[in-house]
Amino acid sequence: MAFTIEGVPPQTGKVVIITGASSGIGLEAARVLAKKGAHVIMACRNLGKSQPLADEINSECAETGGKATLVRLDTTDLDSIDSFSNELQAASITQLDVLLLNAGIMMVQWATRPSRSELHPEIESQMSCNVVGHFYLVQKMLPLIRSTPGARVITVSSLAADQTNPTDSINYDVFLAKTPEEYSKMNSYCESKLSCLLLAHELDRRFKQANIDAFAISAHPGYSRTSLQPRSDSFLFKIFLYATLPFSMKAEGGGLVLSMAATADRSEIPPNPYFTPGGFQGLSGAPIANGKMCAHARDDAQAFKLWETCEELCAVTSDI
Ligand SMILES: NC(=O)c1ccc[n+]([C@@H]2O[C@H](COP(=O)([O-])OP(=O)(O)OC[C@H]3O[C@@H](n4cnc5c(N)ncnc54)[C@H](OP(=O)(O)O)[C@@H]3O)[C@@H](O)[C@H]2O)c1
Numbered sequence: 001m002a003f004t005i006e007g008v009p010p011q012t013g014k015v016v017i018i019t020g021a022s023s024g025i026g027l028e029a030a031r032v033l034a035k036k037g038a039h040v041i042m043a044c045r046n047l048g049k050s051q052p053l054a055d056e057i058n059s060e061c062a063e064t065g066g067k068a069t070l071v072r073l074d075t076t077d078l079d080s081i082d083s084f085s086n087e088l089q090a091a092s093i094t095q096l097d098v099l100l101l102n103a104g105i106m107m108v109q110w111a112t113r114p115s116r117s118e119l120h121p122e123i124e125s126q127m128s129c130n131v132v133g134h135f136y137l138v139q140k141m142l143p144l145i146r147s148t149p150g151a152r153v154i155t156v157s158s159l160a161a162d163q164t165n166p167t168d169s170i171n172y173d174v175f176l177a178k179t180p181e182e183y184s185k186m187n188s189y190c191e192s193k194l195s196c197l198l199l200a201h202e203l204d205r206r207f208k209q210a211n212i213d214a215f216a217i218s219a220h221p222g223y224s225r226t227s228l229q230p231r232s233d234s235f236l237f238k239i240f241l242y243a244t245l246p247f248s249m250k251a252e253g254g255g256l257v258l259s260m261a262a263t264a265d266r267s268e269i270p271p272n273p274y275f276t277p278g279g280f281q282g283l284s285g286a287p288i289a290n291g292k293m294c295a296h297a298r299d300d301a302q303a304f305k306l307w308e309t310c311e312e313l314c315a316v317t318s319d320i
Contacts, residue, residue, distance in 0.1 A: 008032055009263055011033055012036075012037035012065055014033075015096055016038045016040045016041065017040075018102055019101055019137070020043075021042035021044055022046060024226030024251050025102065025156075025224050026102040028258075033262060034057050035064055036263075037066040040067070042068055042070045043071055044072065044073065045103075071088065072087075074133075081137050084137075094144070095148040099141055099151070099153045100258060101137065101138075101153065101155045102154075102258065103130075105129050105130065106231065107126075107186055107189050107234045108125060108185060109185070110124070113128035113129070115132070117312050124183070126189050130196060132314065134199065135310035136310070138203060145214050150266060154262060155217075157193045158189075158193040158220050159220060159281075161190060161193040163190045164190050166294065169194055170195060171187065171191060185234060186237065193220075194297060197298075199303070199306060201297065202307045206318070207320065217269070219260075220282070221254025222249065222284050229241050247279070247280055247281070249284035253284055257275050261289075264289060274293045275288070277291075
């Protein structure tokens with residue numbers, strides 16, 4: 001039977017963090033989960049834009065006991081992630097059932113964001129936003145994850161991950177911002193989305209190794225019409241989007257994929273899950289839990305290297 005909004009189980013008592021909940025599929029997932037009774041912490045970079053959205057969700061879910069709280073977080077700014085963590089502590093948040101790492105940018109012009117590494121002081125912006133900031137957020141949230149039995153971390157990937165090279169999948173020269181001349185906005189986006197899968201793979205392995213009752217999984221929303229696509233200035237990509245428009249779906253569809261990943265009963269999650277739309281080529285349709293993932297997204301050596309690189313860039317030694 002197809003998974004629907006009505007099928008989302010009650011989430012009363014659950015605490016969910018969603019990065020990038022001010023737009024698109026993150027906003028839709030926030031709406032669904034709060035309406036089902038969860039306390040959704042919307043981790044957004046622009047408070048002025050996001051507050052009316054949080055207010056709207058709160059007015060919609062008053063009866064269910066759910067609520068939305070807005071806390072500022074910019075995934076490209078590690079200091080803001082520290083502040084976010086401090087704010088949660090000050091608000092006496094003591095559990096974290098779902099950490100939904102959703103914020104993302106796609107195919108943008110070459111730009112860099114600062115790291116905390118002396119060796120590699122700059123990070124290419126898509127890698128910074130989509131991957132490194134989320135890695136750092138996971139490190140900051142580990143105490144809450146440890147104290148919440150069955151906590152889950154979800155990374156949001158893309159069909160774009162399939163376009164990476166299976167044998168040399170991450171171009172670390174671009175990732176570490178050494179070579180702007182070599183930059184391809186398309187390749188970098190694809191690499192960042194492969195990295196989201198590798199990050200979940202490595203995190204899940206570490207949870208198991210450290211005997212932590214938590215797990216990491218991934219999802220992708222197919223082709224959901226959001227503000228992501230209009231923000232890209234790649235002409236070729238715009239043609240591709242136009243050609244595949246008939247197979248796309250509303251943002252609600254992608255939000256539902258995330259909602260299923262966030263709420264599916266653990267006992268019903270298959271081995272090697274990947275939550276994706278179930279329709280043609282995974283572009284749209286009702287969500288499924290066993291979408292097709294490229295094999296190199298489960299490459300142990302790549303996942304380990306990515307983890308170590310993120311540690312270096314964030315100047316942290318992970319305690320799992
Ligand atoms: N839509 C699709 O078809 C599709 C397909 C595959 C994967 N995805 C993935 O789905 C995720 C959500 O994208 P979407 O389609 O919902 O796009 P969207 O409507 O553009 O939403 C992106 C969200 O990320 C936030 N964001 C961007 N940079 C940020 C930063 N530095 N710090 C914090 N938040 C930041 C945006 O905040 P502002 O509102 O402040 O800009 C917005 O809330 C992304 O990871 C994307 O790669 C989407």
